[in-house]
Amino acid sequence: MSNTVLLAIDGSRGSDRALTHVRKRAELGGAKVVVAYVIEWSPYSFNTPEENAERHSRRETEISRATTSVVEPALTYLTEGGIDVESLVRHGPPSETLIKIAEEVGAAQIVIGRRGESGLKSLIFGSVAGNLIQTSPVPVMVVP
Amino acid sequence: MTRIFYALLALLFVALPAQAGIDDTINDITAPIASFIGTVVFFKVPFAGAQLPLVVLWLVVGAVFFTVYLGFVNIRGFKHAIQLVRGDYADPNSSGEVSHFQALATAVSGTVGIGNIGGVAVAVTVGGAGATFWLIVAGFLGMSTKFVECTLGVKYRTENPDGSVSGGPMYYLRKGFEERGMAGFGKFMGTFYAVGIFIGALGIGNMFQSNQAYVQLNTVAGGALDGYGWLVGLILAALVFAVIIGGIKSIARVTEKVVPFMAIFYCFFAIIVILMNLTSIPQAIANIFTGAFTGEGVAGGALGALIIGFQRAVFSNEAGIGSASIAHSAVKTAEPVTEGYVSLLEPFIDTILICTITALVIGTSQVADPNFANGAQGVAMTSAAFERQLSWFPLPLAFAALLFAFSTMISWSYYGLKGWTYLFGEGERGQTIYKLIFCAFVALGCVVQLGPILDISDALVFLIAVPNILGLYFLAPLVRAEMNAYMARLKSGEIKKFKN
Numbered sequence: 248m249s250n251t252v253l254l255a256i257d258g259s260r261g262s263d264r265a266l267t268h269v270r271k272r273a274e275l276g277g278a279k280v281v282v283a284y285v286i287e288w289s290p291y292s293f294n295t296p297e298e299n300a301e302r303h304s305r306r307e308t309e310i311s312r313a314t315t316s317v318v319e320p321a322l323t324y325l326t327e328g329g330i331d332v333e334s335l336v337r338h339g340p341p342s343e344t345l346i347k348i349a350e351e352v353g354a355a356q357i358v359i360g361r362r363g364e365s366g367l368k369s370l371i372f373g374s375v376a377g378n379l380i381q382t383s384p385v386p387v388m389v390v391p
Numbered sequence: 392m393t394r395i396f397y398a399l400l401a402l403l404f405v406a407l408p409a410q411a412g413i414d415d416t417i418n419d420i421t422a423p424i425a426s427f428i429g430t431v432v433f434f435k436v437p438f439a440g441a442q443l444p445l446v447v448l449w450l451v452v453g454a455v456f457f458t459v460y461l462g463f464v465n466i467r468g469f470k471h472a473i474q475l476v477r478g479d480y481a482d483p484n485s486s487g488e489v490s491h492f493q494a495l496a497t498a499v500s501g502t503v504g505i506g507n508i509g510g511v512a513v514a515v516t517v518g519g520a521g522a523t524f525w526l527i528v529a530g531f532l533g534m535s536t537k538f539v540e541c542t543l544g545v546k547y548r549t550e551n552p553d554g555s556v557s558g559g560p561m562y563y564l565r566k567g568f569e570e571r572g573m574a575g576f577g578k579f580m581g582t583f584y585a586v587g588i589f590i591g592a593l594g595i596g597n598m599f600q601s602n603q604a605y606v607q608l609n610t611v612a613g614g615a616l617d618g619y620g621w622l623v624g625l626i627l628a629a630l631v632f633a634v635i636i637g638g639i640k641s642i643a644r645v646t647e648k649v650v651p652f653m654a655i656f657y658c659f660f661a662i663i664v665i666l667m668n669l670t671s672i673p674q675a676i677a678n679i680f681t682g683a684f685t686g687e688g689v690a691g692g693a694l695g696a697l698i699i700g701f702q703r704a705v706f707s708n709e710a711g712i713g714s715a716s717i718a719h720s721a722v723k724t725a726e727p728v729t730e731g732y733v734s735l736l737e738p739f740i741d742t743i744l745i746c747t748i749t750a751l752v753i754g755t756s757q758v759a760d761p762n763f764a765n766g767a768q769g770v771a772m773t774s775a776a777f778e779r780q781l782s783w784f785p786l787p788l789a790f791a792a793l794l795f796a797f798s799t800m801i802s803w804s805y806y807g808l809k810g811w812t813y814l815f816g817e818g819e820r821g822q823t824i825y826k827l828i829f830c831a832f833v834a835l836g837c838v839v840q841l842g843p844i845l846d847i848s849d850a851l852v853f854l855i856a857v858p859n860i861l862g863l864y865f866l867a868p869l870v871r872a873e874m875n876a877y878m879a880r881l882k883s884g885e886i887k888k889f890k891n
Contacts, residue, residue: 290478290490293647295640296497296805299489299721304554306487338487347483 251279253354255345255375258317261360265390266321269358270328279331281352282321284313285345288338310336342378349385358388414620417838426846442691446853447698450711453860454532457539460867461874465534465735471881472732479888480729488723491733498718498734500650501802502741504596504795505603506707508657508788509770511749513845516768518699519689520675520757521682523750525700530742533710534735539863542731542870543567544716545724558720559806560713561585561813564862571865580858582814587855588714589810589825594848595706596714596803597829598836600796601627602844603770605837607792610771611785624837628830630797635804635826643801650798653791654745660777660784661748667780668755675754702849705856707746708738712852713859714806726886728877731870752776769841804829 254269256262273280286309294302313336325332333352337344349357361376376389435442458465474480475491514522540560547566548558561581568577605623609616616623633639665672686692689699709715715737722730756763756776763779764772770792777784804826811825836844880886 286487288487290481290486291492293496293500293651294489294493295643295647296501296718296721296802297640298644299493299497299718300557301555302487302489302721303550303556303723307554309487344486 249353249355250277251281251352251354253281253283253345253349253352253357254321255283255285255341255357255359255379256317256321257284258313259360259362261362261390263360265358265360266324268390270325270330273325273330274328279333280325281348281354282318282325282332282334283345283348284318284334284336285341285348286310286313286336286338287341289340306338309338341375342382345375345379346383349383354385356386356388357383358390360390414618414838417621417835418840418843421835421839422843424843424847426843438694443694443698444702444853446856447701449860450536450705450853450856451529451532451701453711453863454529454536457535457863457867458532461535461538461871463535464538464732464874465531468538468732468735469739472735474888475729475733476736480886481889483889485723489721491722491724491729494719494722494730495733495736496651497647497721497802498715499737499740500647500798501596501718501806502707502709502715502737502799503650503654503745504707504799505600505770505792506595506703507741507745508749508773508792508795509603509606510703510707511746512753512769512772513841514699514703515750515753515757516772517689518696518703519682519687520678520754521680521684521686521689521693521696522700522703523679523747523754524683525697526704526750527700527743527747529701529704530708530710530738530746533704533708533738533742536710536860536863537708537715537734537737538731539867539870540710540713540716540859541719541734542728542873543863543866544713544720545722545727545730546869546873548720556721557809557813559588559717559809560859560862561588561810562720563716563866564858567862567866567869580862583858584713584855584862585810585813587810587851587858588717589807589814591712591851591855592803592807592810593829593832594844594851595709595712596799596806597832598839598844599848600799600803601833601836602839602841604789604793604796606841607770607774607785607789610767610774611789620837621834624834627797627837628834631800631804631833632826632830634801635829636823643798646794646798646801650794653794656787657791658745658748660781660787661752664777664780664784665748665751665755668759671755671758672751674758675751678754678758679750704738704742704746706849706852708741710738711856711860713855714803717806717809718802726877728870728873731874749773756780800833 252269254265256266269280318334318336322332322334335348345357357379359376359379379387435444476495478490481490514526543563544558547563548556549562550556561584564584565577565581568580601624605620608623634643681687682696684693686696689695705711715734719730719734724730753773753776756779764775767775774785774788777788807829808822808825815821
């Protein structure tokens with residue numbers, strides 16, 4: 248069985264807790280960690296012509312911002328613990344994209360922090376962790 | 392600053408009653424100019440008892456030629472177009488880039504405007520029920536013209552140093568001719584088009600839209616806004632100003648997201664009205680067909696109906712004008728021809744679906760009660776047709792019309808600006824000047840009568856079609872070769888689906 252863990256991060260406090268948790272577990276069990284940052288995006292949205300024309304450069308900015316401010320610090324933190332790491336930044340619908348990545352890298356588990364949003368807010372915006380639990384083909388660990 | 396603003400506002404309202412006659416004055420000044428431009432561009436030749444404007448002939452011949460030359464790509468490519476829009480062939484590695492769906496949606500919301508509501512009514516009034524038939528035929532043929540335009544738009548787009556993309560006829564005319572060893576001519580054509588689009592944007596995508604939005608608002612207000620077109624115009628202009636100059640992009644973003652739902656809402660209730668006129672449907676359809684070939688009661692007979700149908704169809708779906716190719720060229724794809732396929736759907740949605748639905752709403756109402764409109768024209772006529780069955784509908788219709796008009800104006804301000812920057816560069820000051828002119832015309836549109844506006848808008852639009860279609864003829868072999876090569880690779884399985 249693969250010993251790869253997919254860690255989904257977004258720079259939130261919940262995702263920081265998940266990061267800490269994954270480092271502890273990986274140090275004990277020697278797992279490989281794939282860090283993924285999914286930038287929420289849908290190919291079926293409606294945009295102005297201007298937004299479309301600038302989309303390509305906007306995408307690059309989004310990726311580099313996610314990489315430098317969230318992904319790289321996480322990689323450094325995990326490497327410090329002597330963990331074998333890899334990273335990915337991708338656009339897409341969050342839970343679907345995470346599942347796709349999990350399949351691509353052959354992850355045995357997905358770890359995600361939770362935002363702890365309840366009630367109305369999660370009803371409107373949905374919850375990535377909640378969706379993952381319902382749809383993921385591999386076990387999902389939600390770090391509180 | 393705020394105090395000055397309020398003072399001005401107060402002054403405006405004090406001046407209101409005194410200025411009610413302002414509309415008439417402006418209208419008197421502009422009408423002769425409009426009819427002059429109209430006569431020059433709409434150079435008409437007497438043909439089989441009708442007056443045939445040469446530009447309309449130019450568009451029809453072009454559309455027929457592209458349809459035949461590309462082997463009825465408008466039918467054969469339809470299924471593939473839907474697969475592409477659905478994202479079946481979308482490379483996951485380009486997620487986050489402009490998808491086929493997004494490029495199409497943006498282009499459609501630029502084309503779905505007042506033309507779909509008010510323009511159709513104009514067609515039926517002037518060209519009789521038969522004009523509807525030719526409107527649909529024009530939409531069908533226009534799909535092929537769009538295919539050529541949008542393939543070229545993507546193929547010859549320019550990627551700017553800042554990573555943004557600029558495309559459209561001015562680029563494919565220049566680069567396309569350059570490739571064929573006619574650099575000088577290409578430069579001339581590109582410039583010709585750019586001039587055409589930045590002036591043309593002031594008509595079809597501007598004055599006509601604000602005019603009809605005002606008319607519908609006035610209808611709903613029961614005529615309370617009579618003579619206050621200038622005020623409505625100023626408010627609309629201020630909104631457009633806020634978006635394109637004030638940089639309040641959120642307004643545009645919200646509009647862009649609401650428009651598709653409004654279009655669905657509009658079609659939904661239109662179908663309900665048609666169903667409520669159930670007993671009139673057979674007669675309405677019969678009228679469309681007999682009118683198309685006999686041209687009963689229409690000046691110029693069947694040919695008259697055909698001319699009007701084509702004119703209004705192009706006005707609505709913009710095939711042959713090249714404007715949509717500017718919006719389509721933002722797509723992320725390695726195969727320019729894929730965007731050509733996707734663009735086929737644009738005249739289909741705009742003309743064959745939405746315009747036909749409007750035409751049926753009007754047609755069935757006419758059968759049930761020939762005087763339902765009470766002499767109302769344009770969008771007011773469509774509104775009356777809805778009102779016959781759904782008395783509350785004019786209000787949401789006014790809202791929809793306003794949104795359609797607004798999103799079309801925003802899109803066209805962008806198209807016009809692209810023409811402007813092609814000519815004068817990206818300089819900030821120049822862009823602001825153009826945007827200010829654009830806003831001024833928004834206001835003007837609410838003041839001038841529909842007749843002169845249509846004259847000016849039609850004339851300007853068709854003027855852009857001249858360099859564009861001329862270029863399309865020259866570059867069509869290239870599009871055909873590209874289409875055939877792509878189809879071959881698709882059949883051999885070299886181009887794979889990413890989704891099943």
